[in-house]
Amino acid sequence: GNSVTQMEGPVTLSEEAFLTINCTYTATGYPSLFWYVQYPGEGLQLLLKATKADDKGSNKGFEATYRKETTSFHLEKGSVQVSDSAVYFCALKRSGGGADGLTFGKGTHLIIQP
């Protein structure tokens, strides 16, 4: 079946540091890939997405590139801010569409210290 593996936290960085959160997946075909973010006390929000190989999703300074050859979708940001502190979830939607939901990783708790 489909699965998503991401590094578990907490990940603690200083402000302006470079961020990488690793995410790898197992799925047949060509799934769509997503990063969701959950700020404290809020629901999940879509951060960025990529729907085919070599696509790069980007938003709010975050980027992730769909790497079919390594089945990865690592999240990066060049300079993090305290406001980026949140839980980040990598997820996939299986190829072929359908109403069944997303497959999520366990989430990575990111803490940015001033």
Place this chain on the structure above:
Amino acid sequence: SQTIHQWPATLVQPVGSPLSLECTVEGTSNPNLYWYRQAAGRGLQLLFYSVGIGQISSEVPQNLSASRPQDRQFILSSKKLLLSDSGFYLCAWSLNSKGYGYTFGSGTRLTVV
């Protein structure tokens, strides 16, 4: 605009008691609706989804059930809670099957004691 309401935000229930969590969506029609759970140390797990009134698909066997009595209402229930039902429950909706239309509620933190 489309919004999703989920309540309560937190809930503490004794083992063996019933459960009812409600989720409602506003501003859209005929959404796909989802219940996810995040147990301690685990990722978000899809529990149920629904593509229409009265249509429920279960992803994993468990002590829970779901119902969709109205187009924009999705209810998660249990007749007798177990300790293992503790977790963070999220409702979500989407209008398409491709994945990038998902909107999540703010979640319910359930602690079974």
